[in-house]
Amino acid sequence: MPEQALQVAFEIKTACDEISRRLLRWHWERKPGAHSLDALLEHIAARKQESPDYYDRMPDLTGKTSWQQLDTTLCMRVLLDPETDAARPLDLLGNTAHPFAARHACNAIRTARNEAAHAAVAADGAQAALLFNEAIEALEEGYAGTAFKENELAQYYREAEDYLSRCSEGKPLKVRQSSPQNAQQGKAAARTKPRNPQTVRSTKSTAGRQSTSARSRSTGIKQSRSTAARSKKQQTGGESRVALGIILAALVLGLIARAISMGLV
Template identity: 55%
Template structure:
């Protein structure tokens, strides 16, 4: 592993420790109650008894009397403590303006520090540099104007750029940024295309609707004319039946009249 990348990984770890101390100290001093390191150590000892599984494999705590003696492992274990079985939960991250962003930032710093601590080659150091750069972005979202000033963030961004350059990760991060920048444009283009397709589909449906409506009106017209023709035919047949019955009655009357006349004539002849 080149000396430059090794040195950069060491500095990433130190920067993460510095950030972690700032975050924990800010949270600790914002909460009600005592704000000393001694009070923090007492709280930590109590939590170790309550949650031995969560606080296992911590570094030795004896003799830690100042903030500079705390590292990322210890700070983040306290900040990210779920406190499910705590007698007096503090909910340090929950008492921030942006709890979810603060939690993401703490996790990002912890991951960057772990990558740097275990870096064994240039590739691993580059990954640690990328993680640190991501952590700074998360810190800006979660802690700007609270635990970290604008000046702090500017300093960490400069460090991130330096680490990326020294670890040879700039070639990796630039394409990623370019892809991230292009992603919104692609989404916008896809949305535009989708909108266009929807409009076309809407036009086709409208045209189809108009065609269907036209066919419906045509069919309705044909049905109406058919009903009219049927009604006309029925009336014609009815008139024909009426006329036939009238003719039959007239013929019967004529026949009866003829029979009566014949009978009367025969009676006179006798």
């Protein structure tokens, strides 16, 4: 991994740890009850007993005597704790003005920090820079004017731009797919993407012409059938009148012959 990308990843990890400590302390000092670091460590110890699965693989808390010794893993574990099995839930994020935005920001910071901490190649450093930039945007949405002042967020934005610039080396950066499943979803979305409007209009126009032609053919067939039926009817009527005339003529001739035989004529 190039030295530049390695340094960027390290700086992003450090910045995320700093932000995480700031967020946890801000929330912790606004909850009811004690606000000391010792009270926080006692809370974590109690939650580890109540929810061992959630607090599994936690950093060792032995010897922690200052907020500066806390990292993102520990801070976000506390902030994002669902507390479904807690005896005394704190709901730190739920007590804010914008709980959803706060949770989104915490998740974004944690994601960027994890990417930076596990960076192994240059692309990982670039990805961490992109995620950090997105995390600062989420941080602004959730905590602007509360946990962070505008000038502090502006400083983080400048750092994010610097990380992106150092990782890109003049080339545009792209966020890579986070998983094969996302890639498949992207392909599926591409397959279901609407066709070009011009193509759609052309298809509709062709279909319309075909429909009109079909209707014309159908109408012509119906008209032909109707004409044939009328002709047949007229022909049948003519034949009937001829037959009737012959019968009447025969009847008249029969009457004349009978009159002659009777001497009436």
